[in-house]
Amino acid sequence: xxxxxxxxxHRKLLQSGLTILLAxxxxxxxxxxxxxxxxxxxxxxxxxxxxxxxxxxxxxxxAKHMVTGYDHILFxxxxxxxxxxxxxxxxxxxxxxxxxxxxxxxGVLFDFGxxxxxxxxxxxxxxxxxxxxxxxxxxxxxGVQPNTKIATLIFGFFHGFGLASKIIDYExxxxxxxxxxxxxxxxxxxxxxxxxxxxLIAMGWWRRSSSFFKHAYTTNVIMMTAGFVLIGYQLTGxxxx
Numbered sequence: 001x002x003x004x005x006x007x008x009x010h011r012k013l014l015q016s017g018l019t020i021l022l023a024x025x026x027x028x029x030x031x032x033x034x035x036x037x038x039x040x041x042x043x044x045x046x047x048x049x050x051x052x053x054x055x056x057x058x059x060x061x062x063a064k065h066m067v068t069g070y071d072h073i074l075f076x077x078x079x080x081x082x083x084x085x086x087x088x089x090x091x092x093x094x095x096x097x098x099x100x101x102x103x104x105x106x107g108v109l110f111d112f113g114x115x116x117x118x119x120x121x122x123x124x125x126x127x128x129x130x131x132x133x134x135x136x137x138x139x140x141x142x143g144v145q146p147n148t149k150i151a152t153l154i155f156g157f158f159h160g161f162g163l164a165s166k167i168i169d170y171e172x173x174x175x176x177x178x179x180x181x182x183x184x185x186x187x188x189x190x191x192x193x194x195x196x197x198x199x200l201i202a203m204g205w206w207r208r209s210s211s212f213f214k215h216a217y218t219t220n221v222i223m224m225t226a227g228f229v230l231i232g233y234q235l236t237g238x239x240x241x
Contacts, residue, residue: 047167053176055183062187065163066195071123071230072100072159073195078130078223079152080199081216084207092152093196099156100163101185107164108172108181116169117238119162124230126155131224135217 043061050057066072076096083089107113129151132138139145172180206212 047170047172051173051175053179055179058180058183059187059190062184062189063191063194064187065184066188066191069191071120071127072192073199074223074226075123075126075130075155075159076192076196077199078127078134078220079148080196080203081134081220089196089200092149093192095149095153096156096159097189097192099153099158100160100188103157103160104164104167104188105160105181105185107161108167109178111168113165113168114161115238116162116165117234117241119158119165121231121234121238122158123155123162124227124234126158127227127230128224129155129227131220131227134220135224 043064046057047061076093079092079096080089083092113119133146133148133151
């Protein structure tokens with residue numbers, strides 16, 4: 001019996017260690033890709049060369065941007081981390097989508113962008129903010145709980161400005177601009193649904209295991225660290241550019 005308990009203890013310890021190692025590896029993988037997060041060079045050239053209404057290509061580019069937009073996905077991962085009911089998930093994701101879509105469209109239409117390094121640093125901060133929220137830091141530090149819905153909407157605004165700033169730099173054609181932007185935005189939402197569906201399937205499996213609450217703290221610390229790495233990278237780029 002004692003031997004069995006020791007083996008079981010070792011097995012759980014090994015399982016925990018592997019989980020943490022995989023999470024750390026995911027962070028570094030994420031970081032390498034996230035640093036290059038923008039519209040890909042090939043897509044950038046395509047955007048600059050086409051004219052007129054191109055609904056399907058822009059919808060595809062929007063979906064591709066969201067699926068490969070690891071900073072957006074990591075923030076949304078933090079948003080839904082402790083949300084269990086589909087109704088609540090839909091509310092928060094919709095708030096983010098409204099904020100993201102609003103500033104993305106307004107920013108491009110009125111040619112209003114923010115330095116890409118600075119806005120991407122703010123997006124990195126949004127990940128740190130949400131990780132700290134999940135860790136209950138604000139209640140412990142300040143004795144208050146910020147309104148998470150308003151925070152999600154506000155950070156949605158910043159994420160949208162981040163994308164608008166990049167699109168403006170690409171000098172997109174004015175011919176067919178509005179329908180193309182709307183198509184791009186629809187693509188973003190489709191990509192968001194696809195990404196979140198995959199996350200929710202994985203989360204559903206993880207939440208049914210005993211390791212979820214055991215590793216929830218570590219996961220959010222890793223997420224916070226990834227946010228700080230993004231902030232540092234973007235601010236370094238700002239000061240040396």
